[in-house]
Amino acid sequence: MFKLEKVKYKDILDIDNLRIKENIVTCILGQSGSGKTTLLRLLNNLKSPDGGTVYYNDNDILDINPVNLRREVIMLSQNPVVFDGTIRENLNLALEFKEKERVSDDILNKYLEISNLNKSLDTNAKNLSGGEKQRLSLARVLLSDGEVYLLDEPSSSLDDETERFVIKSIVDFAKNNNKTVIMVTHSVKIAEEYGKDIIRINKGSVIDDR
Ligand SMILES: Nc1ncnc2c1ncn2[C@@H]1O[C@H](COP(=O)(O)OP(=O)(O)OP(=O)(O)O)[C@@H](O)[C@H]1O
Numbered sequence: 001m002f003k004l005e006k007v008k009y010k011d012i013l014d015i016d017n018l019r020i021k022e023n024i025v026t027c028i029l030g031q032s033g034s035g036k037t038t039l040l041r042l043l044n045n046l047k048s049p050d051g052g053t054v055y056y057n058d059n060d061i062l063d064i065n066p067v068n069l070r071r072e073v074i075m076l077s078q079n080p081v082v083f084d085g086t087i088r089e090n091l092n093l094a095l096e097f098k099e100k101e102r103v104s105d106d107i108l109n110k111y112l113e114i115s116n117l118n119k120s121l122d123t124n125a126k127n128l129s130g131g132e133k134q135r136l137s138l139a140r141v142l143l144s145d146g147e148v149y150l151l152d153e154p155s156s157s158l159d160d161e162t163e164r165f166v167i168k169s170i171v172d173f174a175k176n177n178n179k180t181v182i183m184v185t186h187s188v189k190i191a192e193e194y195g196k197d198i199i200r201i202n203k204g205s206v207i208d209d210r
Pocket residue numbers: 010012030031032033034035036037038039
């Protein structure tokens with residue numbers, strides 16, 4: 001699905017050859033500052049490489065219209081993005097961006113369940129805790145119906161139990177819907193348990209991918 005060849009980005013990333021497969025969960029592990037977020041941003045062209053090529057489905061990512069690309073390759077950033085309004089309004093934004101019809105509350109609630117956010121759709125999103133905002137962002141991203149989800153530490157501000165539930169839900173969601181998930185995690189345990197492939201990054205280089 002993705003292929004990186006001789007990709008350089010500033011002095012942050014230097015990746016000779018990397019393949020990321022479709023329809024599986026790939027986890028990215030590496031120390032803080034090793035370049036994990038930068039790698040995700042190359043995959044939806046939020047950043048462009050200074051050298052080398054990133055391919056998405058065999059096309060040079062620079063030749064793909066960025067808006068169309070980001071409708072398919074959807075990023076959940078490390079800091080949750082929450083908009084003014086209720087949880088329902090926040091979720092509906094995902095559908096608007098995809099130019100899709102609104103869906104029933106039952107369906108919206110299903111996505112809150114996947115994200116383990118036990119709140120009414122009428123709740124003002126501004127009043128949610130940090131971890132709840134993170135889960136609302138996750139629900140919105142999953143509802144966006146992309147092909148690929150780039151998840152940057154989707155469970156970083158959650159307690160261990162909630163973290164396991166949320167990660168397992170994401171993995172089940174990906175399996176049931178044939179989606180590709182590329183997930184940065186700080187947890188070796190989570191990567192080994194849920195990542196079909198694991199990419200290990202050290203100081204901007206891939207040291208292992210399998
Ligand atoms: N636009 C930029 N210009 C200069 N340096 C940058 C830029 N973006 C990131 N960096 C630096 O590149 C390095 C890698 O950053 P990145 O956010 O990719 O790391 P990370 O592995 O995701 O870290 P963390 O686990 O702490 O989130 C860091 O040293 C960061 O300060």
